[in-house]
Amino acid sequence: MRYRGRGTGRAARTLAVASVMVLLAGLAACAPAASVKQTCDPTDRDHWAIAYTKLKNSYVKGVYWLVGGKPRPINNDKVIQAQTPSLSPDGRRVYFEGFYGKGGKYSNKMVLADTDGTHLKVFGEGISTPVWSPDGTRVAYRDTDTDADTIVMADPDNGHRHRIATDAATDPAWSADGTKLAWTSTGGTTFHWKSVDGGGEGSVDVVSGDLLTQAWLPDGKSVAVSLVVGDDIDLYLVSLSGKGKPRFLAKNVGAPSTLPDGTIGALDVAHPDADVSDYVSVDPKTGKRENVAKIQGDDVSVIACYP
Structure with a gap:
């Protein structure tokens, strides 16, 4: 199965997929998540955990995590192909998109x-790009099992659903305080946001x-966006007020996400x-880049703490 991922994968290359977890230190098995209260230093990158979609030769290779430099399978169900x-x-x-x-x-x-x-646990049909809310009490995802793709918010434990967007939409992203969701119009140049x-x-x-x-x-007042301009994928800042032009931030980086220390992560x-590929952090004020990790893939998810 060919990779159908988001961000850099859609514009820069044809990729293949297997979800991979890279834990900068070990993660333990555990009970269901409740509302999360940070108890560690979000600037301590040695304790960040990184998940991503592993890519190799345009085909699914399985779900793994990397512990002590060695990849290990996280999903023993061979029927599922994940990203x-x-x-x-x-x-x-961990949520992921599974193909059967x-x-x-x-x-x-x-x-x-x-x-x-x-x-x-397996849910629904036509569901993609799930993302946890910052407090761990909700999940948002793209629901393609409708006449028009839409963004849905749900409770991870009881499955209660609430439609957030009604237009053709993709790539939901939570604000840092978990009160708003943003998404991209499918195939367009517009992003939308809404209080949940x-x-x-x-x-x-x-x-x-x-x-x-x-x-x-x-700050909840602006977003970092990856834009394709000509043959380039670059990072820009855009104000939610819609005033002013996008401000250039960094060249040759895409698929942005908010990192625990307030910088922007990108490939x-x-x-x-x-x-x-290098996974880097970009300072939203200065554009300064720092290497965070080496990533064999795309669709990166980073958290500050692990059990």
């Missing part, structure tokens, strides 16, 4: 599991290039055919 993982904020559970089937016929579902691969509890909403048309993905800045796409 776009999202770690719960406490590191106890053979012979070129697949059905994509959402899968929830403990980070040791146990307690596997019935408050305000809005949209910004980014006409400078093709919009891929976005990540909220901690270096300067060498799209390389087996391993």
